[in-house]
Amino acid sequence: MKGACILAWLFSSLGVWRLARPETQDPAKCQRAEHPVVSYKEIGPWLREFRAENAVDFSRLTFDPGQKELVVGARNYLFRLELEDLSLIQAVEWECDEATKKACYSKGKSKEECQNYIRVLLVGGDRLFTCGTNAFTPVCTIRSLSNLTEIHDQISGMARCPYSPQHNSTALLTASGELYAATAMDFPGRDPAIYRSLGTLPPLRTAQYNSKWLNEPNFVSSYDIGNFTYFFFRENAVEHDCGKTVFSRAARVCKNDIGGRFLLEDTWTTFMKARLNCSRPGEVPFYYNELQGTFFLPELDLIYGIFTTNVNSIAASAVCVFNLSAISQAFNGPFKYQENSRSAWLPYPNPNPNFQCGTMDQGLYVNLTERNLQDAQKFILMHEVVQPVTTVPSFMEDNSRFSHLAVDVVQGRETLVHIIYLATDYGTIKKVRAPLSQSSGSCLLEEIELFPERRSEPIRSLQILHSQSVLFVGLQEHVAKIPLKRCHFHQTRSACIGAQDPYCGWDAVMKKCTSLEESLSMTQWDQSIPTCPTRNLTVDGSFGPWSPWTPCTHTDGIWAGV
Ligand SMILES: *[C@@H]1O[C@H](CO)[C@@H](O)[C@H](O)[C@H]1NC(C)=O
Ligand SMILES: *[C@@H]1O[C@H](CO)[C@@H](O)[C@H](O)[C@H]1NC(C)=O
Ligand SMILES: *[C@@H]1O[C@H](CO)[C@@H](O)[C@H](O)[C@H]1NC(C)=O
Numbered sequence: 030m031k032g033a034c035i036l037a038w039l040f041s042s043l044g045v046w047r048l049a050r051p052e053t054q055d056p057a058k059c060q061r062a063e064h065p066v067v068s069y070k071e072i073g074p075w076l077r078e079f080r081a082e083n084a085v086d087f088s089r090l091t092f093d094p095g096q097k098e099l100v101v102g103a104r105n106y107l108f109r110l111e112l113e114d115l116s117l118i119q120a121v122e123w124e125c126d127e128a129t130k131k132a133c134y135s136k137g138k139s140k141e142e143c144q145n146y147i148r149v150l151l152v153g154g155d156r157l158f159t160c161g162t163n164a165f166t167p168v169c170t171i172r173s174l175s176n177l178t179e180i181h182d183q184i185s186g187m188a189r190c191p192y193s194p195q196h197n198s199t200a201l202l203t204a205s206g207e208l209y210a211a212t213a214m215d216f217p218g219r220d221p222a223i224y225r226s227l228g229t230l231p232p233l234r235t236a237q238y239n240s241k242w243l244n245e246p247n248f249v250s251s252y253d254i255g256n257f258t259y260f261f262f263r264e265n266a267v268e269h270d271c272g273k274t275v276f277s278r279a280a281r282v283c284k285n286d287i288g289g290r291f292l293l294e295d296t297w298t299t300f301m302k303a304r305l306n307c308s309r310p311g312e313v314p315f316y317y318n319e320l321q322g323t324f325f326l327p328e329l330d331l332i333y334g335i336f337t338t339n340v341n342s343i344a345a346s347a348v349c350v351f352n353l354s355a356i357s358q359a360f361n362g363p364f365k366y367q368e369n370s371r372s373a374w375l376p377y378p379n380p381n382p383n384f385q386c387g388t389m390d391q392g393l394y395v396n397l398t399e400r401n402l403q404d405a406q407k408f409i410l411m412h413e414v415v416q417p418v419t420t421v422p423s424f425m426e427d428n429s430r431f432s433h434l435a436v437d438v439v440q441g442r443e444t445l446v447h448i449i450y451l452a453t454d455y456g457t458i459k460k461v462r463a464p465l466s467q468s469s470g471s472c473l474l475e476e477i478e479l480f481p482e483r484r485s486e487p488i489r490s491l492q493i494l495h496s497q498s499v500l501f502v503g504l505q506e507h508v509a510k511i512p513l514k515r516c517h518f519h520q521t522r523s524a525c526i527g528a529q530d531p532y533c534g535w536d537a538v539m540k541k542c543t544s545l546e547e548s549l550s551m552t553q554w555d556q557s558i559p560t561c562p563t564r565n566l567t568v569d570g571s572f573g574p575w576s577p578w579t580p581c582t583h584t585d586g587i588w589a590g591v
C-alpha cells in the first residue's frame with residue numbers, strides 16, 4: 030500500500046511539473062499572441078447594470094416563468110428587475126431581527142456573517158421559494174412572485190439552506206412541489222445531507238455521519254431529470270487511501286423513493302454516486318479533481334463542468350463534458366465495496382444492473398424500490414468512473430480558477446457551435462468556442478472585462494437566457510446584463526471575419542457585421558470559425574488587424590486540445 034502511495038505521489042508531482050513547464054513549439058513566434066480582450070470601456074455601451082444602496086452579494090439569479098423579470102437574491106434583499114434594462118420593479122428588504130443577530134454574535138460570529146444571505150431562490154408557478162442564512166438561523170419563505178412582500182408561509186431553513194454564508198449548497202423544486210436540498214444541516218457544518226421535504230412524499234435524507242455517503246462535500250448543482258434527481262458535488266474521496274484527496278461526483282436518487290422500513294428509515298434507498306473524471310491525458314494523466322460549476326443542456330443530455338486543481342496546488346482549470354447516458358451507464362455497473370475499514374475497495378457486481386425506480390399503482394407503491402434494503406445500505410459508490418465525452422477536456426487553462434459556466438448552442442454558417450462562458454475569479458467572462466470536432470481544439474474567442482482597469486472581484490452567479498441571447502452576471506455590488514450577439518461592434522469585413530465569432534458574419538449585401546437572423550440572405554453571409562483569433566499587441570487600446578492563425582500550444586495560458 031505504502032509503495033503505491035509514494036508512486037502515486039511521485040506521478041502527481043510529475044504531473045504538476047509538466048503542467049508548469051509547457052513545451053512551446055516556437056516560443057519567440059508565439060510569445061506575443063494573446064486572445065482579444067473586450068475592455069470595460071468597450072463593453073460599456075452594451076452593458077446594463079443594476080445597483081442598490083446597501084445591497085451586496087448578488088449571489089442568486091432566476092427568472093419568472095414568463096421570462097420578463099429577473100429575480101435577484103442579495104444580502105438582506107430580494108429584487109425583481111425588468112429583464113430588458115434591469116430597471117427595478119420591486120425591492121424587498123429581508124433582514125434578520127436584532128435578537129437573532131445578538132444570538133449570532135454570542136456564538137462568536139462576526140457582524141459580516143450575522144446577516145441574511147439568500148442561498149435558495151426557486152420559482153414554482155406563481156410562487157417564489159426562497160431561503161436565507163438569517164444570521165446562522167436559516168429560514169425560508171414562500172412569496173407571491175408578483176409581489177414579493179406578500180408572504181404565504183415561513184418555515185425553518187434547516188436542511189434546506191446552509192447556516193453559514195461560506196457553505197456551498199444547491200436546491201431544486203420539482204413540478205410536484207418537493208424541495209430537494211443538498212446542504213450542511215447544522216451550525217458547524219459537520220452534518221451534510223441531501224434532503225427532500227415539502228410536497229406529498231415523505232421527507233428523506235442521506236445517512237447521517239456516514240462518510241461513505243457524503244464526506245465533507247461541497248455541493249455544486251442539482252437537476253430534475255426523468256425519474257431521478259441528480260446532484261453534482263466534490264468531496265473527500267473515501268475510496269482513496271493515500272492521504273486526503275478530493276474527487277468530483279455525480280449522485281442520484283429516485284424521485285419516488287419513500288425510504289426503508291426498519292432499515293434505512295427516513296433515508297434514501299436509491300442513493301448512488303459515481304466519480305467524474307476530468308483530466309489531461311498522458312502517460313500520467315493530470316487530474317482536475319475539483320468540480321466548481323456545472324451547466325446542463327437538456328436537449329442534448331450533456332452536463333458541462335468546470336474542474337480545477339486543489340486550492341493548495343498550482344492553479345489550473347478545465348471544462349469537461351459528460352453524457353447523461355454515460356453517467357447512467359456507470360450507475361448500472363458494478364459497485365465499489367469495502368468489507369470493513371481495513372480492507373481494500375473492490376468491485377462488486379451490481380445486484381440490479383437494470384435498475385428502475387419503483388412503480389406506483391393506484392397511488393400505492395407496489396414495489397417500493399427494486400433494491401434490497403441491505404444492498405441499499407451497503408452499496409453507495411459505483412466502481413466505474415464516468416469518463417467525459419472526449420478524452421481531452423473541451424478547454425484547459427493554467428493559472429486560472431473558473432467558478433461558474435454557462436453554455437449557448439449557436440447556429441453558425443456551417444454547423445451548430447457550443448459557446449462556453451466561463452466566470453473568472455477576477456471579474457471577467459471568458460468566451461470559448463468548444464471544439465468543432467473530436468480532433469480539433471477549442472478557442473478562447475474573447476475575454477470580457479466587467480470592471481474598469483485594475484479593479485477585480487470574483488463573480489457570484491451566472492445565468493444565461495437562451496431565448497434572448499443574454500447573460501446575467503451577479504457580482505458583489507451589482508448585477509450586469511451582457512448581450513451575447515454584439516456583431517455591430519466589428520466595423521470592417523476583416524474585423525468581423527477575424528473575430529471568429531460564431532454569432533457573427535459579414536453580410537455582403539448590407540456591408541455590415543450581423544448575426545445570422547439579421548442577415549438578408551444566408552448565401553451572402555460570410556463567416557469563418559475554425560481558427561482562433563489573436564490580438565495584435567502592438568496596437569494599443571483597441572483591436573488591431575487580425576494576424577494569421579499560428580498553431581501555438583500554451584501561449585496565452587491556454588491549451589487548445591490536440
Ligand atoms: C404587496 O403585498 C403587500 C402585503 O400583502 C401589500 O401591503 C401591498 O399592497 C402589495 N402591493 C401591491 C402592489 O399589490
Ligand atoms: C465553497 O466553494 C468555494 C469555491 O470553490 C470555496 O472557495 C469555498 O471554500 C467553499 N466553501 C467551503 C465552506 O468549503
Ligand atoms: C421511469 O420509471 C418508470 C417505472 O420504473 C419506467 O417505466 C419509465 O420508463 C421511467 N422513465 C424514464 C424516463 O426513464
Ligand SMILES: *[C@@H]1O[C@H](CO)[C@@H](O)[C@H](O)[C@H]1NC(C)=O
Binds near residue numbers: 306308309310414
Ligand atoms: C481518466 O481519464 C484519463 C484520460 O482519458 C485516463 O488516462 C485515466 O485512466 C482516467 N482515470 C480514471 C480513474 O478513470
Ligand SMILES: *[C@@H]1O[C@H](CO)[C@@H](O)[C@H](O)[C@H]1NC(C)=O
Binds near residue numbers: 352353355418
Ligand atoms: C450520448 O450518448 C448517447 C447514447 O450512448 C449517444 O447517442 C449520443 O450521441 C451521445 N452524445 C454525445 C454528444 O456524445
Ligand SMILES: *[C@@H]1O[C@H](CO)[C@@H](O)[C@H](O)[C@H]1NC(C)=O
Binds near residue numbers: 388395396399
Ligand atoms: C415487483 O417486484 C417483483 C420482484 O422484483 C417483480 O416480480 C414484480 O413484477 C414487480 N411488480 C411490479 C408491478 O412492478
Ligand SMILES: *[C@@H]1O[C@H](CO)[C@@H](O)[C@H](O)[C@H]1NC(C)=O
Binds near residue numbers: 565566574
Ligand atoms: C500589428 O500592427 C502593426 C500596426 O498596425 C503592424 O505594423 C504590425 O505588422 C502588426 N503585427 C502583426 C503581427 O500583425
